[in-house]
Amino acid sequence: MGKIAPNKEKIAIWEPKGEYAWLTNVWPCRIDIEGRTYASVENYYQSQKAADAKDRDYISDAPSGEEAKKRAYEIRARWRDDWGEPVMLEVMKKGMFAKFAQHPELAEKLLATGDREIHEEPPAGVVGNPLWAESGKDMLWHLFEELRDALRSGKPELFLSTRG
Numbered sequence: 696m697g698k699i700a701p702n703k704e705k706i707a708i709w710e711p712k713g714e715y716a717w718l719t720n721v722w723p724c725r726i727d728i729e730g731r732t733y734a735s736v737e738n739y740y741q742s743q744k745a746a747d748a749k750d751r752d753y754i755s756d757a758p759s760g761e762e763a764k765k766r767a768y769e770i771r772a773r774w775r776d777d778w779g780e781p782v783m784l785e786v787m788k789k790g791m792f793a794k795f796a797q798h799p800e801l802a803e804k805l806l807a808t809g810d811r812e813i814h815e816e817p818p819a820g821v822v823g824n825p826l827w828a829e830s831g832k833d834m835l836w837h838l839f840e841e842l843r844d845a846l847r848s849g850k851p852e853l854f855l856s857t858r859g
Contacts, residue, residue, distance in 0.1 A: 706808060708815040711760075718813060718839075719803060721760030724801070726793040735760035736790035741767035743786045744774045784834065790852050791842055802846055805839070813839040 711719045712837035720736040731741040737760025742789075745751040749839070750770045795802040815835045845854035 704811055706792050706811050706813045708813065709815060709817050715813075717804065718758075720787075720790070721764075723759065724794055724798060726790065726797055728789060728793050731755065733790075734758065734849050735763070736787075737761070738763040739790040739793070740786055743780050744781075745770060748777045784838075787834070787838060788855055791838060792851065795842060795846065796851055802851070805843060806846055808843070812836055 706715050706718070708715050708718045710716070711722045716722055718722070720740060723735055726733050726736060726739060733742070733755055734757070738755050738757055741756035741757075741760075741763040743749045743752055744767050750773055753770070754763050754766045758765050776819055795805060813836055842851075842854045845851045
């Protein structure tokens with residue numbers, strides 16, 4: 696089997712550890728969206744599952760992305776009725792855009808990954824995002840590709856108008 700060219704090697708992320716920890720959604724990286732500050736993309740994403748403001752506040756105020764995810768699953772019975780792939784994608788894109796637009800040093804690091812595929816790969820025995828897994832799509836990989844393309848174009852806001 697031939698060796699993969701270095702720029703084509705896959706980047707696997709899951710936990711905020713290692714060389715590419717900054718790519719994870721739980722990476723502590725304050726973002727501001729619609730007048731609110733979140734501790735990470737994960738805090739924003741998980742808070743958007745909640746149907747009411749009290750639950751959204753409870754989740755978004757978590758000190759970490761990991762804690763935000765736990766809190767979201769505590770209130771699972773009270774999630775939005777429309778929480779499914781189209782809404783999930785829109786929320787994820789908004790969170791990712793905020794992270795890389797508000798932290799140019801991270802945008803530069805993302806561009807430096809070249810064309811390498813970035814995949815969310817949970818460890819053996821751990822289930823990743825169940826709704827995305829059901830669809831058979833590796834959505835995060837596609838979102839990172841779209842975001843890099845938008846950053847390269849010099850118009851990162853184009854990322855928000857693509858379809859995922």
